[in-house]
Amino acid sequence: MTKFSELNISKSTQDSLKRMGFEEATPIQEGTVTFGMEGKDVIGQAQTGTGKTAAFGIPMIEKIDTSNPAVQALVIAPTRELAIQVSEEIYKIGYGKRARILSVFGGQEISRQIRALKNNPQIVVGTPGRILDHIKRKTLKLDGVQTLVLDEADEMLNMGFIEDINSILENVPAERQTLLFSATMPAPIRKIAETFMKNPEMVKIKSKEMTVENIEQFFVKSQEREKFDILSRLLNVQQPELAIVFGRTKRRVDELSHALNIRGYIAEGIHGDLTQAKRMSVLRQFKEGKVDILVATDVAARGLDISGVTHVYNFDIPQDPESYVHRIGRTGRAGKSGMAITFVTPREMGYLRIVEETTKKRMNPLQPPTSDEALLGQQKVAVETLAEAVQKNELNDYVQFATDLLGKYDATDLVAAALKHLTNEPDATPVSITEERPLPSRGGSGGGRGGYKGNRSGGNRSHGGGRGFSGGQRRSSGGSRDGRSSGGSRDGRSSGGSREGGNRDRSRGGRSER
């Protein structure tokens, strides 16, 4: 391991890195920083969590001339969240040097961004569409760009941004340094590298380091309609500290987060149809631990660096194997272990094997917990909750009631009753998730084998706001300050220890049954 102090980095940036707690360079950083500061083009093959942002951020910051008002570096990222995250990290790296940085992305008032661009940022991070928009409005001039970064290039390819990238590149001087990062290197990406880069150096993290070494991978074979109950039971038994549940569609994410709320979990959904403000607030709440479970489409699969995610549940198996790798890469980060559990319907078993071939790792079958095991998990939580309440010693308001009760009932019975009250019977609240991809066997007799794509066109959308459930109040949606039930005393999370001591701030409220 090389220390940053051994690399030829300026004092001000060294100070920034120290402030960030960075001492040793990760493999991708070591290679990229060295080549990058020599002015070479670099292809970095690595995923997030490997320290990729600092890998290109350090040489980028080093090259910035703070007395020059022009935009000197441009970073293009596939999603808004990633653009925000990257700009925040580069801001920290450039703090010692006082480099000015701005992120531009869709969904945010463009007038605000135009005003900010007039302050002459030296680094701009953004998503393709909005960058192009600014170029066309002539509010973003790129003639002074010396460093160009394409982050998550394979993802930008998947999303069809290549034309946008080409258009942006037409506005960037040919005389520049280009850094390209991509988790995978499919042919089109190699072609882009050949076209737009000059004798690039490859910095590749060996594949065995690149994926999933410290992620335990399981699959649960289950019918579509069993999935949600199994998920609830798994959550009760495994008690993840922070979990992400991936769903296949935006609608499914809405339904899942709603259903989880009904069952008493603190969950919030995130997908591309939410306003940008909402997306940001949900992500922030999850990072702060005010939300335990993030339910997400693949908008959150890539790049997002959220520390402390202990479990990833693929409620739906992802559409392509690469997406699988990205999704489970949200856990098991920074050397910590993580667990990934993928739901597979019987007909998807063959596809599961294809995913395994890609990751070169077998997934172990996981027996879904029984209802009793799930109950046991709940009971353990209830015991912890009660014990914690006693330790906190903020019970004055209840002492009189307690004394009265003790006069009438047996003490053991009373404690047992309190525990029972704190326990959600697993599966007790009936909740249904719309099956988006009905199995051919149940879609009607005509279906037979070929009925895989049996989505009746336009049909099945009868739900208004109800989303196909009955009962249960929805956590106020909209607004940016919702979901704060139960002030999270979740400190110590950053230290990462498994939280044996309980303090699960999962609200047991909303027991509409009973």
Added chain:
DNA sequence: AAAAAAC
């Protein structure tokens, strides 16, 4: 077929 991304 879905998701993401510009208005």
